[in-house]
Amino acid sequence: xxxxxxxxxxxxxxxxxxxxxxxxxxxxxxxAVPVSLYALGRDLLRVVLGQSSQMSSDYGLIIQNIRxxxxxxxxxxxxxxxxxxxxxxxxxxxPLADPYVLGVSSGAALGAIFALIAEPHLTLPPVFxxxxxxxxxxxxxxxxxxxxxxLGRREGQIDSTTLLLGGVITASFLSxxxxxxxxxxxxxxxxGMVFWLMGNLSTSFQKSTYWFLAAGFVAATGVIYAxxxxxxxxxxGEKEAMHLGVDVRRVRFVVYIxxxxxxxxxxxxxxxxxxVGLIVxxxxxxxxxxDHRTLIPAAALGGAIAVVIADTLARxxxxxxxxxxxxxxxxxxxxxxxxxLRRRPA
Amino acid sequence: xxxxxSTASPRTPPESARLSTEIRLAVEQVSYxxxxxxxxxxxxxxxxxxxxxxxxxxVAILGPNASGKSTLLQLIAGVLQPLSGRxxxxxxxxxxxxxxxxxxxxxxxxxxxxxxxxxxxxxxxLQGRHAHGRSLRFxxxxxxxxxxxxxxxxxxAALSDRLMDQISGGEKxxxxxxxxxxxxxxxxxxxxxxxxxxxxxxxxxxxALRRLSAQNRYTVVVVTHELNLAAEYADQIxxxxxxxxxxxxxxxxxxxxxLLEQVFQVPLKVEMxxxxxxxxxxxxxx
Numbered sequence: 001x002x003x004x005x006x007x008x009x010x011x012x013x014x015x016x017x018x019x020x021x022x023x024x025x026x027x028x029x030x031x032a033v034p035v036s037l038y039a040l041g042r043d044l045l046r047v048v049l050g051q052s053s054q055m056s057s058d059y060g061l062i063i064q065n066i067r068x069x070x071x072x073x074x075x076x077x078x079x080x081x082x083x084x085x086x087x088x089x090x091x092x093x094x095p096l097a098d099p100y101v102l103g104v105s106s107g108a109a110l111g112a113i114f115a116l117i118a119e120p121h122l123t124l125p126p127v128f129x130x131x132x133x134x135x136x137x138x139x140x141x142x143x144x145x146x147x148x149x150x151l152g153r154r155e156g157q158i159d160s161t162t163l164l165l166g167g168v169i170t171a172s173f174l175s176x177x178x179x180x181x182x183x184x185x186x187x188x189x190x191x192g193m194v195f196w197l198m199g200n201l202s203t204s205f206q207k208s209t210y211w212f213l214a215a216g217f218v219a220a221t222g223v224i225y226a227x228x229x230x231x232x233x234x235x236x237g238e239k240e241a242m243h244l245g246v247d248v249r250r251v252r253f254v255v256y257i258x259x260x261x262x263x264x265x266x267x268x269x270x271x272x273x274x275x276v277g278l279i280v281x282x283x284x285x286x287x288x289x290x291d292h293r294t295l296i297p298a299a300a301l302g303g304a305i306a307v308v309i310a311d312t313l314a315r316x317x318x319x320x321x322x323x324x325x326x327x328x329x330x331x332x333x334x335x336x337x338x339x340x341l342r343r344r345p346a
Numbered sequence: 347x348x349x350x351x352s353t354a355s356p357r358t359p360p361e362s363a364r365l366s367t368e369i370r371l372a373v374e375q376v377s378y379x380x381x382x383x384x385x386x387x388x389x390x391x392x393x394x395x396x397x398x399x400x401x402x403x404x405v406a407i408l409g410p411n412a413s414g415k416s417t418l419l420q421l422i423a424g425v426l427q428p429l430s431g432r433x434x435x436x437x438x439x440x441x442x443x444x445x446x447x448x449x450x451x452x453x454x455x456x457x458x459x460x461x462x463x464x465x466x467x468x469x470x471x472l473q474g475r476h477a478h479g480r481s482l483r484f485x486x487x488x489x490x491x492x493x494x495x496x497x498x499x500x501x502x503a504a505l506s507d508r509l510m511d512q513i514s515g516g517e518k519x520x521x522x523x524x525x526x527x528x529x530x531x532x533x534x535x536x537x538x539x540x541x542x543x544x545x546x547x548x549x550x551x552x553x554a555l556r557r558l559s560a561q562n563r564y565t566v567v568v569v570t571h572e573l574n575l576a577a578e579y580a581d582q583i584x585x586x587x588x589x590x591x592x593x594x595x596x597x598x599x600x601x602x603x604x605l606l607e608q609v610f611q612v613p614l615k616v617e618m619x620x621x622x623x624x625x626x627x628x629x630x631x632x
Contacts, residue, residue: 089523
């Protein structure tokens with residue numbers, strides 16, 4: 001009998017943090033302009049110490065203004081999608097639930113596109129205008145998970161196969177609407193179709209956007225983490241959880257909202273990057289078990305690591321051109337999905 | 347809780363008499379109706395039912411399928427809200443307690459549901475401690491002690507590190523009982539705990555249950571199909587038929603041939619034995 005202690009949790013997280021740091025350094029090194037590891041380490045230290053003005057000017061700019069923001073975006077998107085996937089899996093009692101597979105990402109993308117189309121026609125103060133896209137993406141995500149949840153119910157119970165089919169069909173339907181909108185609405189500020197359907201980290205944003213994303217991630221993940229023990233009990237069924245003292249209705253509501261928010265935030269800046277919420281929680285469960293007190297932070301860090309690696313691959317595999325990061329995650333995720341689906345007890 | 351106390355006893359002090367006069371569970375004129383659609387006539391109703399149970403007492407709810415046994419148990423568990431009447435546990439209306447407060451007082455042993463991810467036996471039993479303490483926390487040494495104690499009380503201490511899907515049905519049922527004990531409840535509810543168990547495991551489980559209810563002074567309510575096991579182990583029998591509670595009383599009063607034949611629709615024979623524990627034999631038509 002070895003229950004989880006705070007020290008053990010800290011140790012796991014520290015290990016993953018170190019791996020994330022190493023991955024970030026490697027990701028910074030790769031690109032059109034070669035940078036030595038030594039120079040990288042020195043510059044990273046300066047960024048951390050807040051002395052970025054002292055960076056040697058030739059590649060300091062590339063690192064600070066091009067590669068690092070993209071990596072930070074990857075970290076936030078990966079962590080958000082992975083925590084969202086972990087939450088959906090616990091709530092729906094289905095290890096195959098993932099924001100992309102369930103169509104939640106497509107719903108968020110559609111919401112974001114609506115916002116981008118509507119924004120020029122509305123006269124909003126700039127603060128609200130910036131918030132409109134993530135807000136609509138969140139609403140799109142929340143509406144989709146609600147719809148898929150009810151599609152997946154049969155006789156008051158979530159039926160796993162119906163749920164997955166419902167999600168896949170919803171995703172396909174929403175993607176069709178996205179394709180239709182992108183083909184008919186000729187608007188300068190809506191990014192390309194591939195961006196929304198496959199996901200892409202190449203867009204650069206204002207500094208405040210990164211802070212907004214980070215704050216949203218911390219808030220939503222914190223809310224989910226506060227229910228970590230409740231989610232553990234929910235794994236053995238809603239009725240059982242109720243008898244063990246879980247306020248099932250409250251936990252379900254709060255965690256669905258928070259997970260939709262995470263999906264909405266990620267999709268509004270990167271489009272629908274798929275399978276991160278499926279692969280990462282699966283791998284983390286194999287390593288750390290299914291206790292959500294460890295699984296949630298591990299999934300967040302693991303998701304960050306996975307997306308940064310995937311995006312680095314997306315940048316270098318077909319250089320000087322580049323792939324959509326969603327293509328890389330789908331190449332890894334789709335076979336794993338099939339494998340899990342086949343292995344699952346009927 | 348103070349570490350000096352025996353670790354899995356409920357909050358009431360032990361008394362010398364097995365049954366006290368104190369009423370712990372009071373079901374007062376409780377009724378319920380279930381309908382899929384509020385505008386339609388209810389598909390199922392439970393007519394006003396009343397009974398009382400004391401600490402250390404075992405109450406068995408008997409009846410054929412769809413007689414309302416499980417519905418009554420869910421009402422007592424506080425998961426369903428009665429249409430009328432009320433259910434009191436030590437004077438508190440059960441349904442108005444928060445899920446957390448309820449789980450500190452009422453434990454439910456249900457048919458095992460399939461686990462999504464493999465869990466160790468001790469992890470499973472530790473879940474019983476969830477309602478005691480803050481929601482997000484790390485288990486205290488008290489929790490560990492209570493978990494070990496609960497496993498020992500059902501004779502499953504050796505299973506502690508096994509995986510839940512690698513133990514037998516009888517072992518699993520005892521582990522589920524251990525989780526309920528770890529909740530340190532006042533009221534222990536069991537929904538057909540002996541289903542799918544072989545005879546030795548059935549008797550083992552019910553012996554454990556009787557010993558525990560006497561030791562820890564749980565009030566036990568058990569739903570079962572097993573007429574003879576109920577007669578052997580229960581202090582009170584609640585006989586139900588199509589949403590109605592026909593009779594409440596000790597086994598010797600309830601086990602009458604005409605009554606049981608009418609409820610269960612089979613010819614049977616009832617033998618009364620010395621200590622007020624009747625025995626039922628089902629007679630085949632031939």
